[in-house]
Amino acid sequence: MxxxxxxxxxxxxNQYISExxxxxVQNDRLRFRRNIERIGExxxxxxSKEFKYSVKNIQTPLGIAPVSTPDNNLVISTILRAGLxxxxxxLSYFDGAENAFVSAYRKYxxxxxxxxxxxxxxxxxxxDKTLIITDPMLATGGSMELSYQAMxxxxxxxxIHVASIIASQKAIDHIKNVFPxxxxxxxxxxxxxxxxxxxYIVPGLGDAGDLAYGEKE
Ligand SMILES: O=P(O)(O)OC[C@H]1O[C@H](OP(=O)(O)OP(=O)(O)O)[C@H](O)[C@@H]1O
Ligand SMILES: O=c1cc[nH]c(=O)[nH]1
Ligand SMILES: [Mg+2]
Numbered sequence: 514m515x516x517x518x519x520x521x522x523x524x525x526x527n528q529y530i531s532e533x534x535x536x537x538v539q540n541d542r543l544r545f546r547r548n549i550e551r552i553g554e555x556x557x558x559x560x561s562k563e564f565k566y567s568v569k570n571i572q573t574p575l576g577i578a579p580v581s582t583p584d585n586n587l588v589i590s591t592i593l594r595a596g597l598x599x600x601x602x603x604l605s606y607f608d609g610a611e612n613a614f615v616s617a618y619r620k621y622x623x624x625x626x627x628x629x630x631x632x633x634x635x636x637x638x639x640x641d642k643t644l645i646i647t648d649p650m651l652a653t654g655g656s657m658e659l660s661y662q663a664m665x666x667x668x669x670x671x672x673i674h675v676a677s678i679i680a681s682q683k684a685i686d687h688i689k690n691v692f693p694x695x696x697x698x699x700x701x702x703x704x705x706x707x708x709x710x711x712x713y714i715v716p717g718l719g720d721a722g723d724l725a726y727g728e729k730e
Contacts (some may be wrong), residue, residue: 514689519559520703526555530678533716540673546598546725549649553602556700560645560674561606563698566628568711588670591635591665592617592648592660595721602710610645611637615663617656618704625710629655631663649721651680651701652714654687661692673697679717681708 519526521658527549532538564583571578590613591600602650604610605690613636619627644664651657664670675688680701686701707715723729 514692515698516689517559517658517684517698517700519556519701520552520705525554526552526702531716533678533724534716536719539718539724542725542727546701549598549678549721549725550602550605552649552714553599553676555602556702557603557606560676560700564636564643571582586641587611587640588613588637588639588644590644590646590660592656593633594726595650596648598725599649599676603645603647603676604717608647608652611642613637613639613664613667615660616697617660619712627712630657631659633679634663634666636664636667638668639664641671642668643672643674643675644670647678650677650714650717651677651684652673652708652712652717653681654684654691656687657684658691671696674700676700677702679703679705679714681705681714681717683708 529552531547532547555719561583564585566581567584568581573578587607587610589600589603589610590596590620593604593614594614615631616633617629620630622628646660648657671693682704685704705714705717709715
């Protein structure tokens with residue numbers, strides 16, 4: 514399975530990663546959401562290089578211009594809540610895409626143990642399409658796995674792009690085990706070494722959903 518980690522390349526993307534991680538800068542919620550969105554935009558641009566293209570003859574006011582444009586039928590799927598600004602970044606570039614939304618939340622049994630619950634899915638059919646599942650954080654990989662299983666009730670995609678921003682090494686290994694090897698690519702901007710006893714990524718950035726939208730009760 515291909516794993517593309519933009520953290521290995523020097524680019525302006527790293528500036529946005531530093532800001533969403535930074536304990537002072539990240540408290541500006543508007544900036545936090547916009548940085549996540551910008552990372553989604555950059556990732557969408559890079560991902561577009563992997564699509565299939567064909568030449569179309571475009572009528573201009575003065576003649577015909579051959580232009581190579583993508584042919585993939587895209588479905589951008591996101592995991593609520595933290596996925597929303599990341600999703601918007603992808604959608605800004607892939608504006609013709611169909612969209613899917615899945616809810617996933619951690620239901621705690623005690624302070625450390627939890628199950629992940631999926632209660633809501635709104636999705637088009639995904640058969641033979643290019644499925645992009647966006648979620649900025651991959652900690653255990655459990656939310657991504659269960660969201661993918663929920664998406665499979667809507668059909669079987671031709672290819673899958675798992676798009677995250679910060680992933681733990683454990684989650685990368687988990688995704689490699691539970692997603693189809695031959696048609697999945699993992700995209701991220703950093704792979705962090707650890708998750709703690711609360712299943713938060715270390716150093717990570719904290720709780721992406723809370724930072725984007727405020728704390729839950
Ligand atoms: O890989 P996992 O161990 O499943 O953890 C990652 C999940 O945690 C976050 O969502 P969270 O459950 O905090 O919900 P929220 O977006 O509503 O804050 C994040 O957006 C992922 O969906
Ligand atoms: O580190 C983590 C783990 C789960 N959810 C987050 O937002 N951050
Ligand atoms: Mg959260």
